[in-house]
Amino acid sequence: MIDKPLGAQLSHMLKDRGVEVIFGIPGVHNVELYRGIEEAGIKHVLARHEQGAGFMADGYARATGKVGVAYLITGPGLCNAMTPMGQGYSDSVSMLVLSSCLERKDRSIGRGRLHEMKDQEGAAATVCDWSVTAPDAPAAYRLVDKALSELKSSRPRPKHIQVPIDVLGERAPAAPAAAAIAQLPIARPDDVERVAQMMRDAKRPMFLFGGGAVAASAEARKVVEQAQAAVFTTFAGRGVVAGSYPLNYGAYLPRPDSASELAKADLLLCVGTELAEVDLWRDDLGHRCPMVRVDIDTHCLADDFPADLPILGDAKVFLSELSGALGTHSTSEWREADVKAAKARFYSEVDAERPGIAQIAQAMQDALPEDTMYYSDMTQFAYVAKEVVEMERAGHWHHPYAFGTLGYALPAAIGGKVGRGDGPVVAIAGDYGFHYTMQELGAAVELGLNMPIVLWDNAKLKEIEDAMVRSQIAPNAVVAYNPDFCKLAEAFGAYAEAPKSLEDFKSALQNALKADKPTLVYATPEMLG
Structure with missing residues (x-):
């Protein structure tokens, strides 16, 4: 592709990487980003406020499993989108925010320029995974690919790339071909076999699924049915196992008395959940048995709920391999009537409140x-x-x-x-x-x-x-x-x-x-x- 202003090249690059929709609002500081949108064949959705653009990108990402992209202007445009960026960070949403920033000659000088901020890069960094300034076209391309790669190969959280206004307008060659993207971490075979043996020995195995297991729903359902295990989900994990599954306690985890149900388990497997305050609303999960935690985020495996066996690995692969290692297993002592009675009790509490x-x-x-x-x-x-x-x-x-x-x-x-x-x-x-x-x-x-x-x-x-x-x-x-x-x-x-x-x-x-x-x-x- 012939040289074009960098702003236009970025849209072509995103299209080449599979981006089909961009949410945003054009302004005098980011018009160069808009130069190539139509030419690249990308749909643009015009929000009425940058907060709306950020939330639209969030909702798009959650619905499709693709990256939600937002184009924003310097200063107030980015500030307006920091609320959705913070929401996306806490909820593990694949978002890429591209904004303009002041020209290189004006940054950090304090000349009273339009939309000037003391530290725009640092402000955005407080609500996303990382926020970086691209000083030139090669850096911008590397950062976009870095963001897209990390969103696929690690816990997805919003990334922010800002490009100086003058750099957006400079002519640049097309972005290089996309680099290979690393795979998510995979659990060690020895750990999978160890968990399978723990499940074979258990009489009341229980799974707790979070939002990190959403893409592993088919595998989760298979292994749960093999083991006739009981299930709780966080709110984000609802539906990982069908609500109609007879041993599914549902999303009643925040009910105080759910602790007594968890205490009945003799093995607890928490998959794809950070067990956050909003998942539990209490400091004690309630279990009194060995706990296995599976997550792609090492931070979650070293938090306030330490596991007897922490496993760094993708939920989908782990559950698939666990199913194969477990084989036929149906010695569960869970009773459907007990689960149904507990759910009825929890429902009554919610309705009374x-x-x-x-x-x-x-x-x-x-x-x-x-x-x-x-x-x-x-x-x-x-x-x-x-x-x-x-x-x-x-x-x-x-x-x-x-x-x-x-x-x-x-x-x-x-x-x-x-x-x-x-x-x-x-x-x-x-x-x-x-x-x-x-x-x-x-x-x-x-x-x-x-x-x-x-x-x-x-x-x-x-x-x-x-x-x-x-x-x-x-x-x-x-x-x-x-x-x-x-x-x-x-x-x-x-x-x-x-x-x-x-x-x-x-x-x-x-x-x-x-x-x-x-x-x-x-x-x-x-x-x-």
Whole structure:
């Protein structure tokens, strides 16, 4: 390819590496990045705010397993996307953020240039895996390939590459051919055989699957059934083993009494989970037996939950090899009736804590196809649904877990829908959190996405009010003025429905999937009658 400005060459390079979609907003400082997008044949999705662009890249990556790419401007553009970068870091999302930065002659001098920051590279580094400045074209190419390689060969976390404005405009040769990408670490055969023997000796083996096992769902299901093992999942691991599997306790791990169920196991295998605070909400997991941990991140294998046998390795390969080593094994003493009784008890606790929401969440699932992909926000509706709605497929419910930002659902669902095409996608937001990114309704309408947006309106920051009450604080600053959300959606050009009953709610969701643009489904506690 003939020499072109580096900004254009980067788009061609990304296309050559398999990138099909870029989310972003053009500005005077990154226009050179936009020079080659159409020429390279890449689809660009225009967000209404850089936070939206970042969340769209996140949602696209989670839906497709590909890298979510965002193009951003210097200074405020990057700052606006740092929230989604932080969310992607905590949730292990494959994101690549490319931004401009001040010209080489202006960096770190403090001349009051447009969009100037004291340390843009350092600021981004606080919320992603690494943030590096490319001083020239060869460095930019090496960094892009480094990022793409690491996202495939290690724990995926956002990377940030910034290129000075003047460097983006300089002519450069095309990027070199892509280098080979290393494979994920593989467990040692001796460790696999050791675990197989431990399982053969166990009477009550239990698996705990996290988000790191999502790509290993088929292998997980096979080995679990071979061993007739019981299962817990984290929220991110829902669906790794089908919710309908009789010995699956589901995602009730944060229930305090789940510790007593874990204590019944005589062997615990934790696969692809860092056992984070938001997975457990307690310091003691509850097990009293030997624990095996399998992960690709050495940090997770040396944290507050030390394993008797820590194994560095890819979950998919490990579980496949474990299945082969285990052979036929069905000496389990777990009883389906006991698991069912425990789940019923946990469900009752959830329903008592936040009455009525479980019924609405179940109605939502009943109305939608099994392959629906959900994107939820920090809202009580999602907190309940993440526990009580059982998933039959892995990687089909996405939530801003550890970082816990508001405003995630709508833009992430847009990215997910762009990635899934005809596959059904639903966004779930609360009335207050919706304010953070509701402007992305414009992008959803512009793209003509037939996507239901469930807006749960309990007319306040109910979770915060409840926390204040528990802390014996008189509730304050928990009620905000809301617009007429249905009229707001219609003003953006979307459809809107305000169901009055659960049957109306189901119909609204089903109609939204057949529409030619997004539908805001306004849901309230009054639907219960």
